[in-house]
Amino acid sequence: MTLFPKPQSLEKARSLQEALRNRVVLEGSLEGVRRLAALDAAHKKGGPLVAVAVLYDLEKGPLFVGRGRVEEAELFPYVPGFLSFREAPAYLEALRALPEAPEVLLVDGQGIAHPRGLGIASHLGVHLDLPSLGVAKSLLYGRPEAPLPQEAGSAVRLLSPEGRPLGYVYRSRTGTRPLYVSPGHRVGLEEALAFVRRLPTRYRLPEPLRLAHLEATRARVEAWSTGSPGS
DNA sequence: GCGACAG
């Protein structure tokens, strides 16, 4: 259940996504949730992909940082729509390093707002049977239902080509580009947005994800001076 | 054939 074998072809990967999409549960509230794990990764050509899982308590703030790394030679290539096969292995390692299991996963990427309904947040959620949601910095699939207002906190639904709601385009701060929020697993559409709205947000990204990003970038530099060619 | 395309 924790294994995440690297697909030997895109066709196999696609089949797995189409099989797992049927396991995604699009209902659930995150009302009383306090502890989450924010996931982000960094990578520099020639070095390993480093992943970070920040265990974050909504009342106490950051509690612990788990790290994971996958050597470049072992990485699945980056192909739009198949991000989980590249980054999830490193995320699973980072999550195993945490002192306790989080109540929900906050992932840098899409949830169900994906061509086959299984973005990295959904894939991880189903794989670990944990509630999860995705917060992406750009669009992969779907279109905004209407223009997004400039006001911070505003949101408009993200619709599939057939008109099905996939998530929300969300303005976390005025003057910044929007974020794309979609449920991953065991959480509803509105509930996913409601959860993101109650995360502390000083800049564009919710604080837990921003911290994970900063830490991943820092770890990437560290990995460079330690385990790679140069020095 | 053309455009789109998480990180």
Next chain:
DNA sequence: ATCTTGTCGC
């Protein structure tokens, strides 16, 4: 994701 200089603005 990474690369990459300057530049606009609080």
